[in-house]
Amino acid sequence: METKKLNLKLNIWRQKNTNSVGSFVEYSVQVSPDASFLEMLDELNNSLELKNEEAVHFESDCREGICGTCGLVINGRPHGPLAKIATCQLHMRNFKDGETIWVEPFRAKAFPVIKDLMVDRSGFDKILQAGGYVSFNTGGAPDGNAIPISKEISSLAMDAAACIGCGACVAACKNASAMLFVSAKVSQYALLPQGQPERYRRVERMVTVMDELGFGSCTNTYACEAECPKGISVTNIARMNRDFVMAKVMSKEIEV
Amino acid sequence: MIKLDSKIPAGHISEKWTNHKFNMKLVNPANKRKFDIIVVGTGLAGASAAASLGELGYKVKAFTFHDSARRAHSISAQGGINAAKNYQNDGDSVYRLFYDTVKGGDFRAREANVHRLAEVSGNIIDQCVAQGVPFAREYGGLLDNRSFGGAQVSRTFYARGQTGQQLLLGAVSALNRQIDLGNVKLYTRREMLDVVIVDGFAKGIVCRNLLTGEFETYSAHAVVLATGGYSNVFFLSTNAMNCNVTAIWRAHKRGALFANPCFTQIHPTCLPLHGESQSKLTLMSESLRNDGRVWVSKKKGDIRNPNDIPEEERDYYLERKYPSFGNLAPRDISSRAAKEACDEGRGVKGGDAVYLDFSDAIKRLGQKVIEERYGNLFEMYENITGENPYKVPMMIYPAPHYTMGGLWVDYNLMSTIPGLFVLGEANFSDHGANRLGASALMQGLADGYFVIPYTMGDYLASYKPTAVKTDHPEFAKVTNEVKDLTNKLLSIKGKRTVDDIHKQLGRIMWNKVGMGRNEKGLKEAINEIRELKSEFWKHVTIPGSGNDVNQTLERAGRLVDYFELGELMALDALNRNESCGGHFREEYQYEDGEAKRNDEEYSYVAAWEFAGESKWNLHKEPLVFEYVKPAIRSYK
Numbered sequence: 001m002e003t004k005k006l007n008l009k010l011n012i013w014r015q016k017n018t019n020s021v022g023s024f025v026e027y028s029v030q031v032s033p034d035a036s037f038l039e040m041l042d043e044l045n046n047s048l049e050l051k052n053e054e055a056v057h058f059e060s061d062c063r064e065g066i067c068g069t070c071g072l073v074i075n076g077r078p079h080g081p082l083a084k085i086a087t088c089q090l091h092m093r094n095f096k097d098g099e100t101i102w103v104e105p106f107r108a109k110a111f112p113v114i115k116d117l118m119v120d121r122s123g124f125d126k127i128l129q130a131g132g133y134v135s136f137n138t139g140g141a142p143d144g145n146a147i148p149i150s151k152e153i154s155s156l157a158m159d160a161a162a163c164i165g166c167g168a169c170v171a172a173c174k175n176a177s178a179m180l181f182v183s184a185k186v187s188q189y190a191l192l193p194q195g196q197p198e199r200y201r202r203v204e205r206m207v208t209v210m211d212e213l214g215f216g217s218c219t220n221t222y223a224c225e226a227e228c229p230k231g232i233s234v235t236n237i238a239r240m241n242r243d244f245v246m247a248k249v250m251s252k253e254i255e256v
Numbered sequence: 257m258i259k260l261d262s263k264i265p266a267g268h269i270s271e272k273w274t275n276h277k278f279n280m281k282l283v284n285p286a287n288k289r290k291f292d293i294i295v296v297g298t299g300l301a302g303a304s305a306a307a308s309l310g311e312l313g314y315k316v317k318a319f320t321f322h323d324s325a326r327r328a329h330s331i332s333a334q335g336g337i338n339a340a341k342n343y344q345n346d347g348d349s350v351y352r353l354f355y356d357t358v359k360g361g362d363f364r365a366r367e368a369n370v371h372r373l374a375e376v377s378g379n380i381i382d383q384c385v386a387q388g389v390p391f392a393r394e395y396g397g398l399l400d401n402r403s404f405g406g407a408q409v410s411r412t413f414y415a416r417g418q419t420g421q422q423l424l425l426g427a428v429s430a431l432n433r434q435i436d437l438g439n440v441k442l443y444t445r446r447e448m449l450d451v452v453i454v455d456g457f458a459k460g461i462v463c464r465n466l467l468t469g470e471f472e473t474y475s476a477h478a479v480v481l482a483t484g485g486y487s488n489v490f491f492l493s494t495n496a497m498n499c500n501v502t503a504i505w506r507a508h509k510r511g512a513l514f515a516n517p518c519f520t521q522i523h524p525t526c527l528p529l530h531g532e533s534q535s536k537l538t539l540m541s542e543s544l545r546n547d548g549r550v551w552v553s554k555k556k557g558d559i560r561n562p563n564d565i566p567e568e569e570r571d572y573y574l575e576r577k578y579p580s581f582g583n584l585a586p587r588d589i590s591s592r593a594a595k596e597a598c599d600e601g602r603g604v605k606g607g608d609a610v611y612l613d614f615s616d617a618i619k620r621l622g623q624k625v626i627e628e629r630y631g632n633l634f635e636m637y638e639n640i641t642g643e644n645p646y647k648v649p650m651m652i653y654p655a656p657h658y659t660m661g662g663l664w665v666d667y668n669l670m671s672t673i674p675g676l677f678v679l680g681e682a683n684f685s686d687h688g689a690n691r692l693g694a695s696a697l698m699q700g701l702a703d704g705y706f707v708i709p710y711t712m713g714d715y716l717a718s719y720k721p722t723a724v725k726t727d728h729p730e731f732a733k734v735t736n737e738v739k740d741l742t743n744k745l746l747s748i749k750g751k752r753t754v755d756d757i758h759k760q761l762g763r764i765m766w767n768k769v770g771m772g773r774n775e776k777g778l779k780e781a782i783n784e785i786r787e788l789k790s791e792f793w794k795h796v797t798i799p800g801s802g803n804d805v806n807q808t809l810e811r812a813g814r815l816v817d818y819f820e821l822g823e824l825m826a827l828d829a830l831n832r833n834e835s836c837g838g839h840f841r842e843e844y845q846y847e848d849g850e851a852k853r854n855d856e857e858y859s860y861v862a863a864w865e866f867a868g869e870s871k872w873n874l875h876k877e878p879l880v881f882e883y884v885k886p887a888i889r890s891y892k
């Protein structure tokens with residue numbers, strides 16, 4: 001298979017570390033249209049290393065769109081121009097010969113840049129570590145078929161559980177809100193019978209930590225859903241809001 | 257002198273684990289919190305282990321080089337997880353799962369371990385359901401099953417095409433709960449670079465903090481490695497980019513024996529190479545072979561487009577060679593057959609790919625049905641290749657996928673270093689010479705949820721390991737050795753990049769220690785790997801410093817270990833004068849090209865002891881088959 005290579009100009013965000021000031025640096029590359037976007041960056045890095053220059057740092061792992069490690073803003077859009085894919089699933093045939101491409105890290109106050117295109121998304125885990133689970137010790141679980149769950153409900157729970165934790169929702173939101181991410185986890189458990197005992201306590205704790213970490217509020221622009229590589233629906237946010245209100249009503253601390 | 261003692265409990269196979277659980281010593285609840293346990297890795301095996309040990313009351317420190325526990329490579333498993341639930345009433349049982357796994361592994365696994373795996377398989381499903389894992393369900397609300405290669409029953413549980421993701425998120429949620437409760441402390445972005453052994457017992461680890469470049473030491477009463485497989489020695493594989501052998505390799509160099517390193521699984525349905533810049537190979541689910549027909553042209557170097565090659569000029573080689581299993585022949589056999597056709601020059605346009613054609617299925621069932629069954633896979637294929645598989649046959653080629661070999665462990669999952677346990681893909685335990693689909697997830701979770709919580713207690717109660725602090729001189733000594741290695745790497749400043757050299761190593765491994773192996777090639781490989789290794793130490797270049805994030809340095813450190821591992825894989829393959837499972841020695845085959853096992857001489861686990869640079873001593877653990885009698889695997 002012979003394919004003509006594309007000549008591209010890249011403007012890539014370079015930043016030494018969290019505390020330094022970053023800027024765009026221009027590079028020219030020649031790349032096969034069959035290569036993926038990240039493979040193009042691999043090739044660029046190879047050529048930089050040959051000149052004993054530091055590689056452009058970016059994160060990726062599975063390169064199949066499921067681990068959620070990669071995440072770049074390409075021409076202003078988290079994960080690039082195509083819908084419902086992660087950065088690693090973007091291929092160069094979607095670009096035109098001679099095009100200029102802007103590559104930046106996800107930007108949000110709660111996601112500080114670590115180096116170049118790498119950001120710190122550990123805030124997500126802190127939210128999950130504040131009750132984002134079902135309390136159940138290993139051993140002693142009842143038979144898997146003891147509680148039937150309708151196909152519709154389990155399928156809805158799966159839709160929410162499909163979140164890969166990449167952070168594109170936060171990067172896409174003008175307020176850097178993490179509502180889509182948090183509501184997806186809250187919804188998964190709120191839908192399933194196993195999640196009921198801790199349902200309201202869970203949502204309260206997770207939302208509190210989310211606010212503490214500096215994620216912004218939701219103003220219903222739905223940019224998050226549009227950029228989500230897994231198409232997580234904003235209906236999860238509505239579900240979470242309802243549960244959060246319920247939690248407040250039920251909470252004993254609340255003064256009537 | 258090392259004596260391999262597998263510690264297989266006495267008694268009937270179905271009672272060994274039950275008896276062993278009763279006979280093992282216990283640590284009383286109040287004493288548990290006095291024990292520190294290090295768990296390296298947060299994949300299925302590591303996350304489930306760390307969470308379960310934390311629940312028991314041990315003080316656990318968990319480590320991962322990822323930025324989050326959830327990113328472990330387990331996340332990308334697609335197809336499903338086996339369990340002998342017999343929900344389908346189709347004749348499944350613990351014994352049948354045990355039997356299928358021993359046979360699928362071509363009689364090179366330990367019976368007792370495999371039986372235990374089958375025994376706890378059902379508990380895994382229950383556990384995951386209780387955690388809120390959204391498995392696929394039927395309309396009646398019960399759990400759904402599908403079938404997988406190497407089995408005649410439907411025992412595979414799944415969550416769409418994202419089973420690994422959902423199981424891992426379940427295990428990580430249990431881990432998060434223990435972090436929340438203060439029983440587990442999680443250290444992310446830490447790469448373990450060595451184990452620290454004091455007076456013969458594993459007592460801690462040395463890590464590099466990947467953000468600051470600092471070397472950190474941690475001590476504990478026991479260390480658990482759950483660091484995954486080493487398919488990336490081939491450079492191109494279906495594994496995630498950062499999977500590596502470093503943790504278990506460094507433990508190997510400190511005395512842990514490495515078992516069956518040459519047992520690697522090459523998966524038949526992956527996307528072929530697109531060019532030099534390729535960074536990894538993408539797996540297409542094995543399920544596609546249910547409806548796709550595999551073929552190549554009968555002619556060599558046929559450059560016609562597939563749709564222009566008439567029916568009578570096509571060779572449906574799997575259907576021709578294996579009429580009863582056809583396109584569903586097991587992984588190792590299908591992979592070899594594809595390579596053979598391509599080596600003859602009959603691959604796609606003379607290259608390294610074969611067709612997987614759905615046109616008959618579309619004619620028979622209609623496009624809609626095919627779309628329902630495989631829609632997302634077809635989309636993924638089109639996204640990557642730019643071709644529409646409803647119109648043009650898919651192109652596929654085998655790729656390295658899973659490593660059955662790993663650190664040797666006894667029945668308690670303890671390595672030959674007391675206090676060092678190994679779980680998941682990192683150990684060699686359950687799959688023999690070939691792993692069946694949907695069994696790796698099962699093994700990882702069995703090890704972490706249901707085996708280590710018991711065997712760890714027994715170790716702590718019987719050996720009563722003492723506490724060692726990180727100010728013990730051994731920690732400083734090991735840290736200095738690791739530091740020296742890092743500094744040495746940074747000082748070379750040569751002319752070749754890490755990836756460039758890794759790709760070259762991958763080609764040697766693929767061509768000579770890959771799907772087909774022979775004595776001459778293996779000997780050549782050993783020499784070529786040694787030469788490449790010295791080329792690396794002279795000419796590699798690693799820009800940047802060791803004092804902050806340096807991904808090039810991280811990759812270089814992993815490559816250092818791949819040279820040595822690659823050499824041992826070739827040595828192991830050379831030693832094993834037989835063909836079995838994923839290990840195919842071209843000299844040992846029947847006239848029709850089928851693998852020729854040699855039970856008389858090679859019914860053993862080859863456990864290698866590191867004895868200095870390029871030197872190893874072989875120890876053999878004989879395999880005894882009391883229940884499943886070894887027979888020739890036939891799929892004709």
Ligand SMILES: Cc1cc2nc3c(=O)[nH]c(=O)nc-3n(C[C@H](O)[C@H](O)[C@H](O)COP(=O)(O)OP(=O)(O)OC[C@H]3O[C@@H](n4cnc5c(N)ncnc54)[C@H](O)[C@@H]3O)c2cc1C
Nearest residue numbers: 297298299300301330335336448484680681694695696697
């Ligand atoms: C594409 C693909 C699809 C698959 N599909 C299936 C399937 O359908 N069914 C099935 O049963 N199996 C499947 N497998 C196999 C299965 O996914 C793996 O064998 C299994 O998930 C391995 O789990 P693990 O916990 O042993 O290791 P991993 O999930 O690889 O986890 C390793 C962990 O160790 C950490 N680590 C490694 N080294 C270090 C170090 N030096 N320092 C610190 N941390 C370290 C990593 O950060 C990670 O957390 C598939 C594999 C692939 C590649």
